[in-house]
Amino acid sequence: MKKLLSLLLAASMCVVLLAACGSNGSADAGKGAASSAPAASAAASGDKSADKADGDAAEVKTIESGKLIMATNAQFPPYEMVADGDGVNGTGFEGIDVEIAAAIAEKLGLELQIDDMDFDAALTAVQQGKCDIVLAGLTYTDERAQLMSFSDSYAQGVQAIIVKDGSSITGPDDLANAAMIGTQRGTTGYIYCTDDFGEDHVAAYDNGAAAVQALQNGQVDAVVIDKMPAETFAAENDGLKVLDTAYTTEDYCAAMNKDNEALTKEVNKVLAELKADGTLDQIVAKYINAQ
Ligand code: ARG
DSSP states (O other), rough: HHHHHHHHHHHHHHHOOOOHHHHHHHHOOHHOOOOOSSSSSSTTOOHHHHTTTTTHHOOOOOOSTTTEEEEEEEEEETTTTEOOOOOGGGEEESSHHHHHHHHHHHHHHOOEEEOOOHHHHHHHHHHTTSSSOOSSSBBOOOOOOOHSEEEEEEEEEEEEEEEEESSSSOOOGGGGSSSSSSTTTHHHHHHHHHHHOOOOGGESSSSHHHHHHHHHHOOOOOEEEHHHHHHHHHHHHEEEEEEEEEEEEEEEEEEEOOTTHHHHHHHHHHHHHHHHHHHHHHHHHHHHHOO
């Protein structure tokens, strides 16, 4: 009950993060902005009986019957982190994506299992049918959509720039003057920076924390990474700041195997429900306020 109350409280202070939705960037903001939706949803009150009756959901096949296996890279706060305790539904993980995955699993009557790995490995895992779904603050791109089945967007991501206090890099244009830019391997930050500034000026690290460590050590002059993790890393590390100007804006989506369109369809249904009844806003607010 305490949790529900804090969710409701958080919802009232909610910063609406949702914007463009739809896997190819088509605007769906009206649906996403659930300002008039009731704050307490069926999901939040734990009423599962209605969801279980969903005929389509029964037809969804997953790799292991009864389970929804999610691959992610859980070094990406506040989207996915290793939990201090049991985590969401005993998964050992927490974060916005973890809560969304838990809601999807619950609606489909499946047990959520989370496999934590490097980000690029998570993308490979779903393509090879080793997991059912990737939720990882994953940005939609046309190239990735050739390889994976994307859901509608559930949030907007921004590629931000972290620098040391006093850096001569004060905005995206100055990245051209950086001897070295740190990124996470396999991410859009890496792709955009190598496209714009050339591979010789971009270093790829296993995860965001390693890229930030390289910035602290003076091995790179800036880190390009998604904004919410950037802010968390900057808050946790003395002498770092996130620049005000964004490098790019993108859509976050879940990704499924190309052969499992049935799951994509169900995920889109659940996302639409979570948007319409305010649950998604509550989840986001819970983790933003916790920072
Ligand atoms: N949004 C970026 C991308 O899709 C970075 C995502 C990294 N996610 C993570 N869980 N480490 O490329």
